[in-house]
Amino acid sequence: MEKIAVIGGGSWASALVKILSENKSQVHWWMRNENDVQHLINYRHNPRYLSGVTYDLQYVKPSTDLQAVVATVDWVVLAVPAAFVQEALKTLPTDALRNKVLVSAIKGMIPKENILITDYLEKHYQVPKSHLLVVAGPCHAEEVAMEKQSYLTIGSHDLATSERFCELLRNRYVKANPLDDLDGVEYCAVIKNIIALACGIARGLNYGDNFQAVLVSNAMLEIERFLHAIMPMHRALSGSAYLGDLLVTAYSQFSRNRTFGNMIGHGYTVKSAQIEMNMVAEGYYAVQSIYELNKRLKVDMPITTAVYLILYERIAPAVEFEILKEKLK
Incomplete structure (x- = not known):
């Protein structure tokens, strides 16, 4: 045993x-x-x-x-x-x-x-x-x-x-x-929570499914750029450990990061959202860590940056997403 x-x-x-x-x-x-x-x-x-x-x-x-x-x-x-x-x-x-x-x-x-x-x-x-x-x-x-x-x-x-x-x-x-791929899997698991926050914010701001699909596909490119910069190796990022984990966190009703982001999009403060959820949304802490790491790496990460500015610099979600949507392709 x-x-x-x-x-x-x-x-x-x-x-x-x-x-x-x-x-x-x-x-x-x-x-x-x-x-x-x-x-x-x-x-x-x-x-x-x-x-x-x-x-x-x-x-x-x-x-x-x-x-x-x-x-x-x-x-x-x-x-x-x-x-x-x-x-x-x-x-x-x-x-x-x-x-x-x-x-x-x-x-x-x-x-x-x-x-x-x-x-x-x-x-x-x-x-x-x-x-x-x-x-x-x-x-x-x-x-x-x-x-x-x-x-x-x-x-x-x-x-x-x-x-x-x-x-x-x-x-x-x-x-x-x-x-x-210990490091790649672990970094991807961290960043996908940030993306789920962004998806929740978008839903709270009443962006539709079309926008969320673009948001998630751009997020996968963002993850790929970051992983290449910090730990370069060949990875099949379409696999379940990478894309699969991102998709379920971005879309699922059970995703606490998506739920947290949705509350922020609806106008909750960070503190009030945390109190009401009574659960930890890992993406809240992760976005600060990734943002700080990226000051050195200088990877193009518009979604991560937008989430950081909303949660830590108190930029209005509607304003930040107006800027973000022009950076997505």
Whole structure:
């Protein structure tokens, strides 16, 4: 029986625990809230997210003790918002993760440091690149809970390791495939959340489907330019790990980034939208990181720039989109 730690108590963490535990892995599940842990132990449900999912406590071991959760496992899956990774891991000694395989299920970047989650783990916890994986692909937690057919891509520098993790995920409704593009997959997962914000803003401003199709197609070119500038290699960007993930985030009713953007387009302030959603839209933090990175790279990124100006410089969405629409082709 494989022993796996899952760090995080949100919807995506809950979905991953469902997949892994139903495949008979022993999952040590760290959650911050003691009441949530007790609820899981008593009723076998996460009271806050995907509450319709029932967990088998023979395979799921919830706890608030992070060091104990991590101590006996071989795999550690991170599924907390990027902005809270440092806070979540602060009680771990710097060598606690060194001999484990770290799997980032986070589609965001470390704010202010402006680095990928895997780069942060390598830098601060001395995890070698060969032990770092990224979960990508179009796969909303809500559809996993309903056991809708889903596809995941596991990005890495070591295909053998990513294939091993794929085997832990595969079941009748989840297909998983390895891909040797750790950085490209991770950056794409970050930027697609920014694009989803833009799509939501456009919808809130009453732009139609025609405009959104142009917005998404231009976004794919924007992603391609950025990836070529920061990590050049041949990539099939039409694949599900890239384009597929972008499409589901841009169009789905379950996309929190699209929902957040829609509220901004309707006139919400950032703070009021965050309070009403009560969930983290990774694109809000990601757009600042990508914008700061691009000051050095100088890639043509009109959509990212527009979202940044709206969210951080308080430019009126209607005004900024009038400018943006002239830059799209």
